[in-house]
Amino acid sequence: MGRSPCCEKDHTNKGAWSKEEDDRLTNYINIHGEGCWRSLPKAAGLLRCGKSCRLRWINYLRPDLKRGNFTPQEDELIISLHTFLGNKWSQIAARLPGRTDNEIKNYWNTHIKRKLFTRGIDPSTHKPLNGGSAAVVASSQPELPVVPTSNESSSSSSKKKKNNNKSEFELFSNNNMNREKVVVTDSGCVEESVSNSSSGVTIEEIAPYPPHINLELSLAPPSQQQQISLYSWQGGVCLCRHALGLHGNNHQLPCSCKKPITHPHGTPSATIQQPAPTGNDVFKFFGAGNFKF
DNA sequence: AAGTATGACAACCGCGTTTAT
DNA sequence: CATAAACGCGGTTGTCATACT
Numbered sequence: 001m002g003r004s005p006c007c008e009k010d011h012t013n014k015g016a017w018s019k020e021e022d023d024r025l026t027n028y029i030n031i032h033g034e035g036c037w038r039s040l041p042k043a044a045g046l047l048r049c050g051k052s053c054r055l056r057w058i059n060y061l062r063p064d065l066k067r068g069n070f071t072p073q074e075d076e077l078i079i080s081l082h083t084f085l086g087n088k089w090s091q092i093a094a095r096l097p098g099r100t101d102n103e104i105k106n107y108w109n110t111h112i113k114r115k116l117f118t119r120g121i122d123p124s125t126h127k128p129l130n131g132g133s134a135a136v137v138a139s140s141q142p143e144l145p146v147v148p149t150s151n152e153s154s155s156s157s158s159k160k161k162k163n164n165n166k167s168e169f170e171l172f173s174n175n176n177m178n179r180e181k182v183v184v185t186d187s188g189c190v191e192e193s194v195s196n197s198s199s200g201v202t203i204e205e206i207a208p209y210p211p212h213i214n215l216e217l218s219l220a221p222p223s224q225q226q227q228i229s230l231y232s233w234q235g236g237v238c239l240c241r242h243a244l245g246l247h248g249n250n251h252q253l254p255c256s257c258k259k260p261i262t263h264p265h266g267t268p269s270a271t272i273q274q275p276a277p278t279g280n281d282v283f284k285f286f287g288a289g290n291f292k293f
Numbered sequence: 294a295a296g297t298a299t300g301a302c303a304a305c306c307g308c309g310t311t312t313a314t
Numbered sequence: 315c316a317t318a319a320a321c322g323c324g325g326t327t328g329t330c331a332t333a334c335t
Binding site: 014015016017051052055056059060102103106107109110111 | 300301302303304305
């Protein structure tokens with residue numbers, strides 16, 4: 001039953017890679033391409049676990065890696081994406097060409113966290129550290145926060161169960177009593193609406209940063225669930241899975257974006273300030289920053 | 294100059310999901 | 315269908331470099 005073992009644990013090297021190992025791996029992949037990590041080490045003449053080879057290639061040897069310092073634009077983009085995606089580093093990395101999830105994760109932990117703390121922002125929640133007195137860019141409208149789902153918030157301990165291909169992020173309206181929780185599904189549709197916030201995640205503030213990026217959201221009423229799409233309009237941003245790069249194997253549901261998001265050669269999408277046609281029941285997203293959806 | 298603290302990043306570990314048998 | 319391993323991801327650790335005392 002089952003597959004054969006991935007590698008012979010007894011004969012595998014660990015620790016830092018040597019130049020020779022790097023060369024062997026690079027040469028092998030250049031000739032044969034990526035994939036089949038299980039058989040790669042043996043085929044390439046490496047005494048490494050396939051898992052280790054994959055990691056080395058992805059995080060260090062891949063030719064398309066950018067390396068070097070992160071630009072301020074990348075900083076802000078990471079912060080913004082983290083607001084939506086939480087610690088989903090692979091998904092964040094997918095929006096930053098040439099950067100790896102590991103690199104972004106390290107950079108987040110060593111630089112950006114500190115940066116946010118100095119701004120008075122809790123990096124895990126993107127909320128002010130001290131109940132709102134921090135320098136927060138306030139939205140002109142009632143706060144309509146975007147937060148990571150509760151199961152991807154700050155806890156660093158045990159792994160959480162993954163979430164059945166939905167709930168990439170949750171949106172909370174802040175309309176007093178009837179705080180709605182909306183789960184965005186694979187196709188970008190609103191799947192459910194919950195009337196109170198007893199789940200433990202209470203949202204008081206919009207995720208405020210970076211200062212030049214305003215994030216502003218409002219939600220469709222329950223009646224529009226199932227087929228609400230998060231439109232792109234006039235250069236705006238659709239926050240469906242397609243736009244955010246949240247694709248999975250079985251995500252064939254079409255997004256009903258009115259137009260595809262394009263980002264011609266790094267030109268940032270500019271400010272989005274025009275609401276979608278349905279008025280106050282619309283998901284709005286103001287991004288004056290460096291989004292490249 | 295030596296010792297210590299801190300930062301940066303590569304690599305490992307363990308878990309959940311997917312997939313081959 | 316059940317099982318077990320591959321795969322992929324996120325969290326954590328180890329190690330080296332640099333700054334500070």
